[in-house]
Amino acid sequence: MYQPSPLPAFDLERFTPYRLAVAAKRMSDDLAREYRSRFGITVAEWRLLAHLAHEGDGASVRDIEARVTLEKYEVSRTAKRLEESGLVSKTTNASDRRLVSLSLTPKGKRLMSELLPLAQAYQEEIEARLGPAVKGLEAALDRILNPDE
Amino acid sequence: MYQPSPLPAFDLERFTPYRLAVAAKRMSDDLAREYRSRFGITVAEWRLLAHLAHEGDGASVRDIEARVTLEKYEVSRTAKRLEESGLVSKTTNASDRRLVSLSLTPKGKRLMSELLPLAQAYQEEIEARLGPAVKGLEAALDRILNPDE
DNA sequence: GAACTTTCGTAGCATTCGCAACGAATAACT
DNA sequence: AGTTATTCGTTGCGAATGCTACGAAAGTTC
Numbered sequence: 001m002y003q004p005s006p007l008p009a010f011d012l013e014r015f016t017p018y019r020l021a022v023a024a025k026r027m028s029d030d031l032a033r034e035y036r037s038r039f040g041i042t043v044a045e046w047r048l049l050a051h052l053a054h055e056g057d058g059a060s061v062r063d064i065e066a067r068v069t070l071e072k073y074e075v076s077r078t079a080k081r082l083e084e085s086g087l088v089s090k091t092t093n094a095s096d097r098r099l100v101s102l103s104l105t106p107k108g109k110r111l112m113s114e115l116l117p118l119a120q121a122y123q124e125e126i127e128a129r130l131g132p133a134v135k136g137l138e139a140a141l142d143r144i145l146n147p148d149e
Numbered sequence: 150m151y152q153p154s155p156l157p158a159f160d161l162e163r164f165t166p167y168r169l170a171v172a173a174k175r176m177s178d179d180l181a182r183e184y185r186s187r188f189g190i191t192v193a194e195w196r197l198l199a200h201l202a203h204e205g206d207g208a209s210v211r212d213i214e215a216r217v218t219l220e221k222y223e224v225s226r227t228a229k230r231l232e233e234s235g236l237v238s239k240t241t242n243a244s245d246r247r248l249v250s251l252s253l254t255p256k257g258k259r260l261m262s263e264l265l266p267l268a269q270a271y272q273e274e275i276e277a278r279l280g281p282a283v284k285g286l287e288a289a290l291d292r293i294l295n296p297d298e
Numbered sequence: 299g300a301a302c303t304t305t306c307g308t309a310g311c312a313t314t315c316g317c318a319a320c321g322a323a324t325a326a327c328t
Numbered sequence: 329a330g331t332t333a334t335t336c337g338t339t340g341c342g343a344a345t346g347c348t349a350c351g352a353a354a355g356t357t358c
Contacts, residue, residue: 008265021294024173050161110272136285144172
């Protein structure tokens with residue numbers, strides 16, 4: 001007679017980290033498809049552009065790194081691509097020549113003035129679709145994103 | 150005089166898809182680090198193993214594909230790695246020789262009997278940390294994951 | 299049962315990713 | 329000032345990723 005050593009019952013589909021990852025991926029993929037097909041930009045490019053549009057021009061790679069949750073090298077490569085596509089200009093900061101100063105070009109601004117309202121509309125659509133659950137969602141996200149206090 | 154064409158106000162940090170992506174990545178990275186340092190497995194490997202532990206042996210690549218939100222080729226490569234590390238065995242299904250039958254080896258079962266209680270504990274820790282917000286979170290995730298009804 | 303279609307899993311190949319190391323510029327130290 | 333440390337951004341290179349096409353096996357049609 002042997003011991004089958006039964007495994008503990010565990011349902012991956014009820015595991016919050018898994019559910020969160022799948023939900024985030026689904027939403028992100030939806031948006032990424034939209035961004036790419038309609039504007040030809042990636043999610044990383046979108047984040048960088050959105051930051052510049054909101055915080056104003058002149059941000060450095062390092063500024064953006066922490067703010068939009070991209071690694072330094074991702075920001076660097078993303079900025080390079082955006083420069084090549086004419087949406088962002090890169091200049092070295094005069095007072096600290098290590099820093100790169102990133103700015104939206106006129107073309108970049110035109111793109112964002114078209115994109116931002118759509119993002120806003122998408123946000124409202126999400127809130128409508130989730131209904132009252134959105135409150136709890138945002139509260140939970142706050143706790144996950146700000147583990148302090 | 151020129152027109153500055155002010156951009157619409159839009160704060161990325163309040164954009165739910167962004168918040169969701171960052172929160173999921175943070176939680177997933179935390180877990181991935183844990184899995185890797187303590188058990189030497191990746192998230193994809195964890196998902197596959199968890200599915201086999203829960204649903205029982207004999208699942209095919211295709212079975213797992215939809216269930217654990219991995220692409221077919223990811224399942225294939227993950228299963229290959231797991232076989233190489235001796236946690237999973239692959240045999241061709243007798244009645245349909247296209248199918249690969251995946252099973253936990255005794256070593257795989259021993260690993261999971263150690264891992265699953267930890268995952269369960271992590272789940273409970275999350276619920277405790279999020280407090281009442283967890284209700285809304287799960288409700289929102291349900292809506293995102295099951296867009297029907 | 300032969301020809302075609304579909305399903306299953308794998309692998310080739312180009313792209314992307316992530317780590318680590320590097321050069322340039324500035325700051326800190328003595 | 330001269331030396332050492334630190335910060336900033338970029339890039340080289342190996343690993344991982346994702347698309348695609350492929351062969352093998354079963355299903356379908358005639």
